[in-house]
Amino acid sequence: MTDDKVKRRLTTVLCADVHSYSRLMEADETGTLETLRRYFATMARLVERHDGRIVNTWGDAVIAEFASVVEAVQCAIEIQQEVSNQESAPPQLNPMRFRIGINLGDVMVDGTNIYGDGVNIASRLQELADPGGVVISSSVYDQVHNKLSVGFDCLGQRPMKNIAPQTSYRVTMSGRTGGQGSFAVNESPPRREQAGPLQMGDRRDPSSWMGALSNWLAKLPRPVAAALTISGFLILINLFTNPHRIWFHWPVAAIFFGVLMRTALGHRPDSKEER
Numbered sequence: 034m035t036d037d038k039v040k041r042r043l044t045t046v047l048c049a050d051v052h053s054y055s056r057l058m059e060a061d062e063t064g065t066l067e068t069l070r071r072y073f074a075t076m077a078r079l080v081e082r083h084d085g086r087i088v089n090t091w092g093d094a095v096i097a098e099f100a101s102v103v104e105a106v107q108c109a110i111e112i113q114q115e116v117s118n119q120e121s122a123p124p125q126l127n128p129m130r131f132r133i134g135i136n137l138g139d140v141m142v143d144g145t146n147i148y149g150d151g152v153n154i155a156s157r158l159q160e161l162a163d164p165g166g167v168v169i170s171s172s173v174y175d176q177v178h179n180k181l182s183v184g185f186d187c188l189g190q191r192p193m194k195n196i197a198p199q200t201s202y203r204v205t206m207s208g209r210t211g212g213q214g215s216f217a218v219n220e221s222p223p224r225r226e227q228a229g230p231l232q233m234g235d236r237r238d239p240s241s242w243m244g245a246l247s248n249w250l251a252k253l254p255r256p257v258a259a260a261l262t263i264s265g266f267l268i269l270i271n272l273f274t275n276p277h278r279i280w281f282h283w284p285v286a287a288i289f290f291g292v293l294m295r296t297a298l299g300h301r302p303d304s305k306e307e308r
Contacts (some may be wrong), residue, residue, distance in 0.1 A: 040142040044098045045105040045135065045173065046155040047085070049076065049112065051093035052130045052164040060127055068129050069093060075115050083108040088147055096155075098147060102137050102176040109133045109167045110183070110206065117165065130165045134158025137172040150196065157193040158201055167204040174202045189254055256292045263288055 051057070057065045076095055077087055085099035085108060099105035112133065120128055136158060138151030154170060162168040168188070169177075178185055184205035190198040264285045271281040 041139055041149075042142055043137070043139055044100070044147065044151065045102045045137050046088075046140065046147070046152050047080075047095075047097045047099065047105050047109055047133060047135050048152070048155040048159045049095045049097075049109075049131045049133045050156075050159050052132050053127075054093040057127055057129060065129070071119070072116055072129065072131070075119070076112055079108050079111050079115065083111075088145065096147075096152065098140075102135075102173055103180050105135050106167070106169065106173065106177050106181060106183075106204065109135055110204065113165055113167065132159050132162035132164060133167045134160070134162060134169070135167065135173050136170040137176065138170075153196060154193070154199060157196055158199070160193075161188065161191055161201055162203070169202050169204060171200040171202070178202075191254070254296075256295055260288045260292045 051069065054065075073090065073095065076097075080087055080097045080099075083099060083104040084101065085097050085105065088096040088098055090096070097105075097108075099108070113131065116129070116131055134155045134157065136151060136155035138154060139149065140147040140151040141149045158168045158170060169185075174185060185202040186205055188201045188203055190200050192198050264281075267281045267284055271279060
């Protein structure tokens with residue numbers, strides 16, 4: 034009898050994709066293809082160095098898997114570093130940038146290929162990354178956040194096509210986001226001061242707690258951040274103009290009802306099949 038049981042395994046999936054690939058090809062097909070081949074060779078070398086393997090390549094995308102979660106994240110950082118270092122001098126007008134997503138999950142195995150949500154989530158995380166950046170899932174973060182000398186910014190739960198919202202993290206190097214500068218794997222990230230509640234007589238620079246508030250709002254989903262900001266202004270207007278008559282609760286309630294409805298509608302299952 035033939036064993037038709039689907040084989041599965043837990044693995045770390047890395048998905049890399051070129052940002053604005055169509056625009057680059059339209060501007061210079063030959064040059065773009067040569068650059069892509071060079072970067073793919075670099076990726077293959079780094080993946081092998083970190084005991085991973087290239088699962089598949091198509092167009093401008095690469096799928097790789099690793100037995101070690103730490104090795105996968107280190108490989109992603111080194112890929113972005115190598116790509117940045119290989120840029121021509123003077124810099125090109127439209128340099129090639131990769132976005133990378135990494136997920137630790139269960140996959141289905143068919144020969145040398147892997148399939149399933151474990152792969153799809155890595156692909157969706159890649160779409161959330163900045164050009165030149167790396168975004169990881171919460172399952173990856175749990176394994177590496179205390180093992181690597183890099184920082185992590187929580188992006189919260191972001192909606193993903195045909196996949197339930199996932200909590201994701203942006204990998205930051207030397208206090209910078211993945212798309213904003215060079216990568217230093219062995220550098221320890223700068224310590225971040227936690228902004229505590231202001232006490233009476235606190236003489237701290239107002240810009241410090243304003244910056245902390247801005248950073249906190251930036252980590253929230255945009256509709257929620259916008260609703261909180263508008264609600265705060267309405268409360269201040271009410272308190273400064275007529276503190277004896279409270280009216281801000283009605284518009285605030287309407288705002289959050291709108292955000293709730295938008296979130297609920299945005300999480301409806303997509304009727305179209307994923308390609």
